[in-house]
Amino acid sequence: MVDVSIRVAQSQDLEAIRGIYNQGILDRIATLDAEPKSPDDMMIWWDAHRGRYGVLVAEIGHQVVGWASLNPYSSRQAYRGVAELSIYVHREYRGQHIGQQLLTQLEILARQHLFYKIVLFTFPHNMAGQRLYTKMGYREVGIFQRQGYLDGAFVDIMAMEKFIQTL
Ligand SMILES: CC(C)(COP(=O)(O)OP(=O)(O)OC[C@H]1O[C@@H](n2cnc3c(N)ncnc32)[C@H](O)[C@@H]1OP(=O)(O)O)[C@@H](O)C(=O)NCCC(=O)NCCS
Helix, strand or coil, X not given: CCCCEEEECCHHHHHHHHXXXXXXXXXXXXXXXXXXXXXXXXXXXXHCCCCXXXXXXXXXXXXXXXXXXXXXXXXXXXXXXXXXXXEEECHHHCCCCHHHHHHHHHHHHHHHCCCCEEEEEECCCCHHHHHHHHHCCCEEEEEEEEEEEECCEEEEEEEEEEECCCC
């Protein structure tokens, strides 16, 4: 396994996070976002990731090679124990178990912040994502048909979930 360290992200990591995020957007494999994120977009994103909604980065040496975040799922009080996740690994570092290490640490962080469940939404054709999630114990909830519209076509979205602590 590659020697990677995982730590809580700082605002100084935002440009590296943005670069990796934009690779995922351009690859059309990770998100319904069509346009690359600008520095201003990232400031808004960072503001939404305070408190319980943590961000982790994976580093090799001093290079950030991946990141993962806990995102708000819903502002309704009834869903306060549910977080949504994002996870992105730099193109050149995919397939080296960095995603798996990030996700393992993200679940620990989520437990510390008293989330009992993580949900995620992924393209059904994102095989790397699905392999990672299935291996980590996420269950397919189902597929929303024609849930999003990207590049002039409707796309299906798969929902997955994992209970990360017993209730
Ligand atoms: C999805 C992603 C985060 C996975 O991270 P990663 O570091 O590449 O994945 P890992 O190396 O930890 O692999 C985890 C499992 O998935 C499998 N996997 C990884 N890449 C794969 C690929 N291209 N095709 C099929 N399976 C793959 C691995 O084989 C591994 O299982 P194994 O240990 O049984 O071999 C990463 O590929 C990525 O950033 N992709 C672009 C952004 C994205 O799609 N994010 C998710 C949005 S829902």
